[in-house]
Amino acid sequence: MSEAPAAGLTAHVQVSRGAFGLEARLHAPPGSVTAVLGPNGSGKSTLLGSLAGLLPPQRGKVVHRREHRAASWWDDPDAGWHLSPADRHVGLVLADPLLFGHLSVADNVAFGPRSRGASRSQARARALEELERVGVGSLAESSPREVSTGQAQRVALARALATDPDVLLLDEPLSALDPATRSHTRAELHHRLGGFDGVTVLVTHDPLDALTLADELVFLEDGQVVQHGSPTAVITRPRTPYVAGIVGVNLLSGRMRVGDRVQVEVPGGSVVTAEDPAHSRDGTQVWLTIDPAAVALYTSPPAGSTRNVWPATVRDVTIAGQRARVRLEGPVALTAEVTTASVAELGLVAGKPLHAGVKATEVVTYPA
Amino acid sequence: MSRTRALAAAATTAVTASTVAACSVTGTAAESEPVTILAAASLAGVMPELVRASEERHPDRDYEVSYAGSSAIVQQLNAGAPADAVVLAGETPLTGLDSSVDRGRVRIVATNTLAVTLARENPGEVKALEDLARKDVTVVLCAEQVPCGQAAQQVFERADLAVNVASYEPDVRATLSKVTSGEADAALVYVTDAATTDLPVLELPADVDVRNRYPAFSVNGSVAGGELVSELRSASSRALWREAGFGLP
Amino acid sequence: MSPRALRRDADPGRARQPEAGRRWPILVPAAAAVALLALPLLALLLRVDWAGLPRDIATPLARQALALSALTTSVTLVVVMLLGTPLAWVLARGSHPTVPWLRALVTVPLVLPPVVGGVALLAAWGRQGVFGAVLDDTLGVTIPFTTVAVIVAETFVALPFYVIAVEGSMRGLDQRLDGIAATLGASPLRTFTRVVIPLVGPGMAAGAALAWARALGEFGATITFAGNFPGRTQTVPLGVFAALEQDPDAALALSVLMLAVCLVVLGALRTRWLT
Numbered sequence: 001m002s003e004a005p006a007a008g009l010t011a012h013v014q015v016s017r018g019a020f021g022l023e024a025r026l027h028a029p030p031g032s033v034t035a036v037l038g039p040n041g042s043g044k045s046t047l048l049g050s051l052a053g054l055l056p057p058q059r060g061k062v063v064h065r066r067e068h069r070a071a072s073w074w075d076d077p078d079a080g081w082h083l084s085p086a087d088r089h090v091g092l093v094l095a096d097p098l099l100f101g102h103l104s105v106a107d108n109v110a111f112g113p114r115s116r117g118a119s120r121s122q123a124r125a126r127a128l129e130e131l132e133r134v135g136v137g138s139l140a141e142s143s144p145r146e147v148s149t150g151q152a153q154r155v156a157l158a159r160a161l162a163t164d165p166d167v168l169l170l171d172e173p174l175s176a177l178d179p180a181t182r183s184h185t186r187a188e189l190h191h192r193l194g195g196f197d198g199v200t201v202l203v204t205h206d207p208l209d210a211l212t213l214a215d216e217l218v219f220l221e222d223g224q225v226v227q228h229g230s231p232t233a234v235i236t237r238p239r240t241p242y243v244a245g246i247v248g249v250n251l252l253s254g255r256m257r258v259g260d261r262v263q264v265e266v267p268g269g270s271v272v273t274a275e276d277p278a279h280s281r282d283g284t285q286v287w288l289t290i291d292p293a294a295v296a297l298y299t300s301p302p303a304g305s306t307r308n309v310w311p312a313t314v315r316d317v318t319i320a321g322q323r324a325r326v327r328l329e330g331p332v333a334l335t336a337e338v339t340t341a342s343v344a345e346l347g348l349v350a351g352k353p354l355h356a357g358v359k360a361t362e363v364v365t366y367p368a
Numbered sequence: 369m370s371r372t373r374a375l376a377a378a379a380t381t382a383v384t385a386s387t388v389a390a391c392s393v394t395g396t397a398a399e400s401e402p403v404t405i406l407a408a409a410s411l412a413g414v415m416p417e418l419v420r421a422s423e424e425r426h427p428d429r430d431y432e433v434s435y436a437g438s439s440a441i442v443q444q445l446n447a448g449a450p451a452d453a454v455v456l457a458g459e460t461p462l463t464g465l466d467s468s469v470d471r472g473r474v475r476i477v478a479t480n481t482l483a484v485t486l487a488r489e490n491p492g493e494v495k496a497l498e499d500l501a502r503k504d505v506t507v508v509l510c511a512e513q514v515p516c517g518q519a520a521q522q523v524f525e526r527a528d529l530a531v532n533v534a535s536y537e538p539d540v541r542a543t544l545s546k547v548t549s550g551e552a553d554a555a556l557v558y559v560t561d562a563a564t565t566d567l568p569v570l571e572l573p574a575d576v577d578v579r580n581r582y583p584a585f586s587v588n589g590s591v592a593g594g595e596l597v598s599e600l601r602s603a604s605s606r607a608l609w610r611e612a613g614f615g616l617p
Numbered sequence: 618m619s620p621r622a623l624r625r626d627a628d629p630g631r632a633r634q635p636e637a638g639r640r641w642p643i644l645v646p647a648a649a650a651v652a653l654l655a656l657p658l659l660a661l662l663l664r665v666d667w668a669g670l671p672r673d674i675a676t677p678l679a680r681q682a683l684a685l686s687a688l689t690t691s692v693t694l695v696v697v698m699l700l701g702t703p704l705a706w707v708l709a710r711g712s713h714p715t716v717p718w719l720r721a722l723v724t725v726p727l728v729l730p731p732v733v734g735g736v737a738l739l740a741a742w743g744r745q746g747v748f749g750a751v752l753d754d755t756l757g758v759t760i761p762f763t764t765v766a767v768i769v770a771e772t773f774v775a776l777p778f779y780v781i782a783v784e785g786s787m788r789g790l791d792q793r794l795d796g797i798a799a800t801l802g803a804s805p806l807r808t809f810t811r812v813v814i815p816l817v818g819p820g821m822a823a824g825a826a827l828a829w830a831r832a833l834g835e836f837g838a839t840i841t842f843a844g845n846f847p848g849r850t851q852t853v854p855l856g857v858f859a860a861l862e863q864d865p866d867a868a869l870a871l872s873v874l875m876l877a878v879c880l881v882v883l884g885a886l887r888t889r890w891l892t
Contacts, residue, residue: 049796052796052800053799053800054796054799054800084799085796085799085800086799086800086801086802086803086804088800090800091800091801092796092797092800094793094797096791096793098791098793098794098797100794100812100815100816101816102815102816102818111798111801111803111811112801112802115798115801115802115803115804115807116802159801160800160801163801163802165800169800437862439862439863440861440862442862443861443862443865464862506759506762508844511845511859511862512863513859513862513863514862533846534761534762534844534846535762535843535844535845535846535850536844536845536846536847536859537844537845538840538845538858538859546844549739549743549745550743550744550745551739551743551744551745551761551762552762
């Protein structure tokens, strides 16, 4: 980095833990929320631990700069530089609240300011202020044993924010909560993060957290960043099956064949698209998405405008309210979304043979 | 159910058997039982020789000797320790002997005087008894409840010396060991103990030295014990006592 | 047996309370164990001359021994806690391969006969000892026969009790708490004093009680290494040993007093920390 880094957190970390290796880059401007997603073992917590200063990277550089201030170097392994967690001004919230059991809720939140030199009264005032902002002001004098997990998580958030951190790091903060508490706490979190001017990095495996709280999504798989972008960009153009699974679309990859029509050769067959042959180049490697709702199911091959028809068998059916998701097996494996009524009409049980059809206009392609 | 019964039966048998075995070891020693002698610590060198002579006279007897401070021996007797004969290093501990202990007639079998044993190469630079009063000399004595300790106190009284004692050891052998190991510079022990090491010895002037008389007696009417006490005063025994450095009554 | 009784025995669904008579294979050995422990203590209380107790406790031997033990065990406790708490932390959190060996080393004085401990201390710190000789030659300082030697002997035997009790407590602490405290701005020392120690407080108290009791009762290492001098190295156990031959009543009185002190301390701790 030869020129001054932009404001916010800029990180390139390379960490090895035994057989596992993580290599990730990210940049998050002040006030933004970046969600890091990925399957278990992808390196999300390692990345967070590294940003917190608890897992020094073997290679890379991590630097933070506040608006209109000089940059603060956090990690530069080549120069032998590592800034301790205490000196980084980060706030850390983990999946378990991990409140200090021997201190009251207020004293827990005041711990950070006290450690950084605030007087007892200053720290206490700050603590009460933060507890109010997350909506648990009335629990100030309670013992951590007396509060529910959801309340404890909010206290943990208040504790992390009471030190006015530059970067807030959240590692699956809602995963230990039951679904009802989770929605409520997610709303509180959304509200609180709106008022926070520092950088937030949120590790989660729940797409709902990512899509509602984050400005930028980063996907990790096997220690590598496989995709990043705004929620909209990711939803419309996922680049790995995992990402596609998160956003709930069918994803295929293949090579474009341009003739009178544009087709994409995928393993198991070819897909006709509605692309303009004049604007497409033969041989391009592309990703292909199909909305599950666009996959129609027929007991016998349909006639008509549907250009893409494949034989398939039902793998399983999951019902969610009025809709049902049907996973198919066949030359081109897709997930279809149909009405619950259709499940009954078509007799959709595991192993049922049928045909899946997708109109060419419903196929979206983009370069891989 | 039968398993627990068998276990309980086994436990009861074990307890009963060991109780019976213990009870069979009673006070009066039978001819097949060993003859138990409790002797003062300062006798550890000479007793084996004296006992061997008795063993030759009574081949069917098995003599066993155990050593301790004289006052400890008295406490053991009071608590009912089994013994056939006892030899102490002084007469004062006798006053602590409980009247319930069945004691035979007391005979004096030997006497002993004190000397100062010095640590190797005399690090305390002790040349006379008065040097023991110097603050830089580490002196150990026997505890005042044992005859050797009482005698030492008397010696210092007669010599009109105030000695800085580092430690009072439970018996004369422990006292001597502090000097042989080099932890102390000097110790007041019996001349017989001083003679067992090759360390330098400072003799005491005759006007301050104290002579202890060694009483011996049988216990619980033991015949073997009584015979041993008499044998300790025989002519051949007297030769052994003298050879070891003891005095004779 | 009547047919009715047979049928009742044969009913598998009916839970049967074992009669008291059938429990005796358990109760008899248990009662014997209680008797083994309680009878000697009871006998102490019966044998002591209660009327003469105040006078027996006030003898110079008893007073000096009590005062000395009070001093040495207090100092030993402070030393044990100052040195033992960080060591317990190293054993609880350390990931270095030497840690299991360290733990084994700490356990040795627990199983070593105390008099052997005394011999070892002499070998190290005696006038002819490996380090003691150096101390004597360069500084003219000798440790045996001093009150310091008593404290050294007591610390040697009591430290493992404390370290092992506290390490157990510390292992129970979530490791992630350290990381959270660090991000909140606490230095490692502050994390240790403000987070770790308060949370392992009960473990420390239990360990301290065990260590103190062990130090108070130490005999073999003390008499071998520190010697026996009233007021300087004759702690209560050594005093009782000497009194047995000099003044048996004082020995009994001191023993009863020790028993009372132990019961009071253990009783107070049991209700707060050990349950």
